[in-house]
Amino acid sequence: MEKLLIKAFSPTQLDVINDSAKHSGHAGDDGSGESHFTVVIEAATFADKSRLERQRMVNRALGDIPGERVHALAIQASAPTT
Numbered sequence: 001m002e003k004l005l006i007k008a009f010s011p012t013q014l015d016v017i018n019d020s021a022k023h024s025g026h027a028g029d030d031g032s033g034e035s036h037f038t039v040v041i042e043a044a045t046f047a048d049k050s051r052l053e054r055q056r057m058v059n060r061a062l063g064d065i066p067g068e069r070v071h072a073l074a075i076q077a078s079a080p081t082t
Contacts, residue, residue, distance in 0.1 A: 001039065001062060008061035009043035012080050019074075038074040047079040054078075 001016050019036040039058060046054045054077035059066055066073045 001037065001065060004061055004063070004065075005039065005041060005058070008057075009041065009045050011041050011043040013040065013042035015040040019072075035071040037070055037072070038076070040076045042078050042080055044080060046077050049079075051077075 002014060005011060005014055005016070015038075017038040017040070019038055041058065045057070049057070055075045058075050058077055059073075062073075
């Protein structure tokens with residue numbers, strides 16, 4: 001995920017946090033240890049975009065990962081402040 005997001009947005013901040021251990025045994029846990037993630041990303045590309053537009057941009061950049069290989073993805077996308 002990190003490589004795809006770096007390529008798409010050249011972020012000034014990027015954290016991809018694996019939250020899967022918190023959801024062990026819950027719906028969507030496939031036992032792989034890679035089912036639930038949080039993405040915290042800051043990029044100039046997000047300036048003047050709504051929260052929904054930012055989330056859609058991140059989902060497009062990740063392609064088939066959300067929904068196919070990742071059960072849950074929380075996205076915190078923002079633009080740098082000056």
